[in-house]
Amino acid sequence: MTFEQLVQNLDAQFSGKLNCYTEYKCNFIKVKDASVYKDVLKALKNDASFLYIVDVVATHWPKKKEKFEITINLFSIQNKLRIFVKVAGEDNKFPSITDIWKGADLMEREQYDLMGIIFEGHPNLKRVLLPEFFEGHPLRKDFPLKERAWFNNADEQGLGLKFSR
Amino acid sequence: MSYNNISEVITVNMGPQHPSTHGVLRLVVDLDGETIVNVEPDVGYLHRGTEKLAENRTYHQCIPLTDRLDYLSPLSNNLAYCLAVEKFFDVKIPERADYLRVILAELARVASHLVWIATHALDIGAMTVFLYAFREREEILDLFEIGTGQRMTSSWIRIGGIRADMPEEFFVRAKDFVERFDKNVDTYENLLTNNRIWKMRTIGIGHLSAEDVQDYGTSGPLMRGSGVDFDLRRDEPYCCYDKFQWEIPVQPEGDTYARYKVRMKELREANKIVGQALETLPAGPVMTDDPRVALPAHEDVYERMEALIRRFYIVSKGFKAPKGETYQGIEAPKGELGFYIVSEGEERPYRMKVRAPSYVNLGALNHMAKGHMLADLVAIIGTNDVVLGEIDR
Numbered sequence: 001m002t003f004e005q006l007v008q009n010l011d012a013q014f015s016g017k018l019n020c021y022t023e024y025k026c027n028f029i030k031v032k033d034a035s036v037y038k039d040v041l042k043a044l045k046n047d048a049s050f051l052y053i054v055d056v057v058a059t060h061w062p063k064k065k066e067k068f069e070i071t072i073n074l075f076s077i078q079n080k081l082r083i084f085v086k087v088a089g090e091d092n093k094f095p096s097i098t099d100i101w102k103g104a105d106l107m108e109r110e111q112y113d114l115m116g117i118i119f120e121g122h123p124n125l126k127r128v129l130l131p132e133f134f135e136g137h138p139l140r141k142d143f144p145l146k147e148r149a150w151f152n153n154a155d156e157q158g159l160g161l162k163f164s165r
Numbered sequence: 166m167s168y169n170n171i172s173e174v175i176t177v178n179m180g181p182q183h184p185s186t187h188g189v190l191r192l193v194v195d196l197d198g199e200t201i202v203n204v205e206p207d208v209g210y211l212h213r214g215t216e217k218l219a220e221n222r223t224y225h226q227c228i229p230l231t232d233r234l235d236y237l238s239p240l241s242n243n244l245a246y247c248l249a250v251e252k253f254f255d256v257k258i259p260e261r262a263d264y265l266r267v268i269l270a271e272l273a274r275v276a277s278h279l280v281w282i283a284t285h286a287l288d289i290g291a292m293t294v295f296l297y298a299f300r301e302r303e304e305i306l307d308l309f310e311i312g313t314g315q316r317m318t319s320s321w322i323r324i325g326g327i328r329a330d331m332p333e334e335f336f337v338r339a340k341d342f343v344e345r346f347d348k349n350v351d352t353y354e355n356l357l358t359n360n361r362i363w364k365m366r367t368i369g370i371g372h373l374s375a376e377d378v379q380d381y382g383t384s385g386p387l388m389r390g391s392g393v394d395f396d397l398r399r400d401e402p403y404c405c406y407d408k409f410q411w412e413i414p415v416q417p418e419g420d421t422y423a424r425y426k427v428r429m430k431e432l433r434e435a436n437k438i439v440g441q442a443l444e445t446l447p448a449g450p451v452m453t454d455d456p457r458v459a460l461p462a463h464e465d466v467y468e469r470m471e472a473l474i475r476r477f478y479i480v481s482k483g484f485k486a487p488k489g490e491t492y493q494g495i496e497a498p499k500g501e502l503g504f505y506i507v508s509e510g511e512e513r514p515y516r517m518k519v520r521a522p523s524y525v526n527l528g529a530l531n532h533m534a535k536g537h538m539l540a541d542l543v544a545i546i547g548t549n550d551v552v553l554g555e556i557d558r
Contacts (some may be wrong), residue, residue, distance in 0.1 A: 023489050023490060024255075024490070026490065051376070053379075054382060054501065055503065055505065055525075059507055071490075071505070073492065077395045080400045082401065082494075101380055101381075102380045102528075103380060103381035103383070105528060106524065106528035107528075114216070127209075129208065131209070139217055139516075145221075
């Protein structure tokens, strides 16, 4: 199955709700209507053999109306085809896809940690790379790079220490 | 009071300073007696914020950052990043550069797999292999030192080609190494493949089915060890792997022993590719002359004003990538290593996401370890082949 055939099949099912394009040799499927986002992913997994989940990427666009964007990177080993499913939203809440692919668990946790996306329905949404008392989400564009407090000044472990510059 | 029916789950901390966790991996293990109920990896001790750093650096300046991801095979990381940036420009890479990239990436694979077999066997209790494998790895690092000037963080693969051609000594010694290496793999296999203790410690341990590996997104030898015939070098071709004769090892069993066999076969196949590439290495330049990405050569800089200006411009300000998004994945030693780059038409990437194979493979750890004994967890971490530099980024 080529990308064109896949787009035809999807258009029959979700007409007018998808925007499919190819850019720099990568195939993108932009879900315009966020309510069918998980149905598209389920259809891709069950009907189009996209069994292998590669990655979940979140992007922050503070100047756009839809401030957050999720890109799911999928690969079909049967058809040797890679696609990127995109969905954008005004706030940082997106449905979790851990019920479709188990591997999305750790990928979504990382995006929550670094980008502050709340994946609704995720079983274990907590920080993974940064310490639990870290404030803010560093990959956001409005995260301050300078003049930042040293973690927070609270004494997390109750050791009687004072953190200051 | 009877102690027979007491089944109490206790939580044990393993790492981050534990010899078998290969770095700073901390595991919180729930145990029922000696049986593992649940494993939760706690990572991030080595977090350096590579993705955020990349947003404030030019495309050329990002290359040294990629070295520090999977520090056992830095050249694979360079390759993945440079291929991703080159996708924006559709650069034509000179043939010799393509061949040399393949040679470097495959030697990096051999070096990475040698560290894997050394530490994996050491964890399980076979110490001899460690010494033999590190002897060969040392030779590869020497080769890198001759060819690229650095043993580990070499940054030798650049956008548009490679930094410079290798000296003659590199090719002579690489050919010598390739000729001898197959016998060295025989040595490791003699020590392990039919070893009764090795088989008892690995057969049936850490099972992953063909559905599981795709569901968890685990790639590389973990996927091929579970009977999924998938290799990005063949299925999404990059560089010039189609010019060489080689095979993709696949084992259907899905346990630690199957993955061991896959990786041992991969050592031989990688060696085969290096041998063929050295035999058929074409002559020519090693850097593209595409002015959009390539630094002008030093000879031109000394003689031509435009080249001097262009070089100064690229070094000080960087080149602009067109607007858009792209992704390039390569078959790194640990699995699919990918760089997803979002460009806003500036000199710096707007967003760079590293798809680190070790991080994703770690997601399947709990599934692999459940129901096994605590001692088997050491074998499962070893077969997962994690590198913490890549997990924490």
